[in-house]
Amino acid sequence: MSTVKGKRKEYLTVKDLQKVLDSCKLHLNEIDEVWPKIYIGNVAVAQNKAALLKLGITHVLNAAHSKRGSIGNQSYYGHGIVYCGIPADDNTHFDLDVYFHQAADFIHKALKSPDGKVLVHCIMGMSRSSTLVLAYLMIYRHLTLKQALQKLLQKRAIYPNKNFLALLLDLDLQLTKRKKMCQIL
Structure with missing residues (x-):
């Protein structure tokens, strides 16, 4: 909580979000359904086509496209699975926010398709992939960022890096401002 220009205003910080993340008691699994028909997983499960077919995955969003150990493209998955690759680095300098809307659109279209189920993955399924699902x-x-975090933490151990948390806070602020503008109009 902070005071801004004499007005008492509540806002979250990266440290606040890290405290929420630190409260998670779940163990990290290969894959978890974190929202109806949305799964977050690691690279090993993403490269196991038999497991994906068994789960009914129809779409794969790879948040570590072309990164160390992360093979994946449309020809790898064939006709049964729609692929989208985002070449994100899990570091404090990568601007993952430029992909927020592209990733959100891909997930949304996947869920609207018949029997659509989407796997969002990176290398471990903790930072890049969870950030895109939160977006x-x-x-x-x-959902607000805090609500989205709380929902995911009920289903999976996630831990977006500090940079990604800051980018999500910016998105939260933008979306809140947009909501307020729509209410005014």
Whole structure:
């Protein structure tokens, strides 16, 4: 909580979000359904086509496209699975926010397709992939960042890096401002 220009205003910080993340007691699994028909997983499960077919995965969003150990493209998955690759680095300098809307649109279209189920993955399934799912929940499901984090933490051990948390806070602020403007109009 902070005071801004004499007005008492509540806002979250990266440290606040890290405290929420630190409260998670779940163990990290290969894959978890974190929202109806949305799964977050690691690269090993993403490269196991038999497991994906068994789960009914129809779409794969790879948040570590062309990164160390992360093979994947449309020809790898064939006709049964729609692929989207985002070449994100899990570091404090990567601007993942430029992909927030592209990723959210891909997830949204996947869920609208018949029997659509989407796997969002990176290398471990903790930082890049969870950040993109959080952005989707904020953009399309109209959850605040805190609400989205709480929902995911009930289903999976996630830990977006500090940079990604800051980018999500910016998105949260933008979406909140947009909501307020729409209410005024």
